Amino acid sequence: MSIWLLTLPILVLVAGGATVLMRRRPRAGIVTIIGANLAVIAAAVVVLVSAPSASAAAPVAAATTEAAASGSNGSALIAAAIAVVGSSIGAAIAVAYTGSAALAAMSERPEMFGRAMVVVGLAEGIAIYGLIIAIILIGKA
Structure with missing residues (x-):
């Protein structure tokens, strides 16, 4: 991996x-x-x-079957997927609103560029936080 x-x-x-x-x-x-x-x-x-051949993969298959029976690995992966999807959708909505407002503000006052990009960057950070949570969840699986 x-x-x-x-x-x-x-x-x-x-x-x-x-x-x-x-x-x-x-x-x-x-x-x-x-x-x-x-x-x-x-x-x-x-x-x-x-x-590996089928005989060498037998212990791996047994461990995989045992982990699948407990359901812990699958639940962690589903939780990681939900974290990424939820944060990405939230970030997309936030960037849509803050980006359009930032462009409107910059069209009237060009010196607002730095402040507007900081706000848009904070909105994009939401997706990064979801990705970090997903990595932590996969690491614990």
Whole structure:
């Protein structure tokens, strides 16, 4: 699992680079996106092929069945999903209202830019708090 977390920044950089390429040279951006997708598919195939055999996976399957029977892991994952979804929806609503008010204020007084962006940033923080709670819940699962 940690290998996927280590490759996540690389995938984010590739996606950012593809976005920049899509703006400057659309064909090169599409080739980059296709290459990144093929790399992810190749990594998934390597993980699938290198998965342990059925006899070696028996203890893991027994532990998974025991954890599923208790229901604690599933409940923690559902709670994490609810935390992320709820905070994201709340942040979206907050940014919608504060963003439109900030734009209206800045159209009349451009020097209000800094104060308006602080308020919008605080509204975006709600989603980050939900993500932190989800990470804590998954860590305890």
